[in-house]
Amino acid sequence: QSVVTQPPSASGTAGQRVTISCSGSSYNIGDNSVNWYQQVPGTAPKVLIYFNNQRPSGVSDRFSGSKSGTSASLAISGLQSEDEADYYCASWDDSLNGYVFGTGTKVTVL
Amino acid sequence: QVQLQESGPGLVRPSETLSLTCTVSGASVRSGSYFWSWIRLPPGKGLEWMGQIYYSGRTNYTPSLKSRVTISVDTSKNQFSLKLTSVTAADTAVYYCARVYDSNGFYYFDYWGPGALVIVSS
Numbered sequence: 001q002s003v004v005t006q007p008p009s010a011s012g013t014a015g016q017r018v019t020i021s022c023s024g025s026s027y028n029i030g031d032n033s034v035n036w037y038q039q040v041p042g043t044a045p046k047v048l049i050y051f052n053n054q055r056p057s058g059v060s061d062r063f064s065g066s067k068s069g070t071s072a073s074l075a076i077s078g079l080q081s082e083d084e085a086d087y088y089c090a091s092w093d094d095s096l097n098g099y100v101f102g103t104g105t106k107v108t109v110l
Numbered sequence: 111q112v113q114l115q116e117s118g119p120g121l122v123r124p125s126e127t128l129s130l131t132c133t134v135s136g137a138s139v140r141s142g143s144y145f146w147s148w149i150r151l152p153p154g155k156g157l158e159w160m161g162q163i164y165y166s167g168r169t170n171y172t173p174s175l176k177s178r179v180t181i182s183v184d185t186s187k188n189q190f191s192l193k194l195t196s197v198t199a200a201d202t203a204v205y206y207c208a209r210v211y212d213s214n215g216f217y218y219f220d221y222w223g224p225g226a227l228v229i230v231s232s
Contacts, residue, residue: 032216033216033217033218035217035218035219037157037219039151039157043224044206044222044223044224044225045157045206045219045222046222047218047219047220050211050218050220051213051216051218056220086156088156088157090157090159090218090219092217096172096173097170098159098161098162098170098171098172098173099147099159099162099217100159101149101156101157101158101159102156103156104156104157
């Protein structure tokens, strides 16, 4: 049972903006950076955002991340069918002395 | 380019030990800027971080698995390995190895293996 929670699902039509929230505590998000991963079913996760708001080269600028206090969010603008996937936030947890993944959010393009 | 590849049995009997190896190419497990992790995805559930190792042998494990997990590194083969003892059906999952980039205490998983499905069944 993860200590970092996300909504189980999010959806939008093509071209819309979708936001996914990630809620933690002072032990994890509040004191450490947040990373976001995209996982298309049947494939390995891929980093979308690291260190709260940094995009690796090759990741579309339609993806953006932010953090405030013990929460973070991932925004997907100009939603496309290829964005259908599971999305996870993750952070180091000082009390567990390890990484924690959020519960995951399934994004559907209607 | 950096590549990671998991290998090991795809079927393990209940109560036995699950063993997987991750072979790294395009990077050295001796590099001081990285940790090496194992993460799993049980069917119908979310990602679970299991543990990590530094080239020196220093390890961190998730508390819920700490009594059953051992991660080791073989720098001569550029590999790191996972052992999970006393497995049950709840340990059925896709197991991923991943590299962890460490920048002054800020971390993220930058490269992942394709994953290895391990089924626990008699």
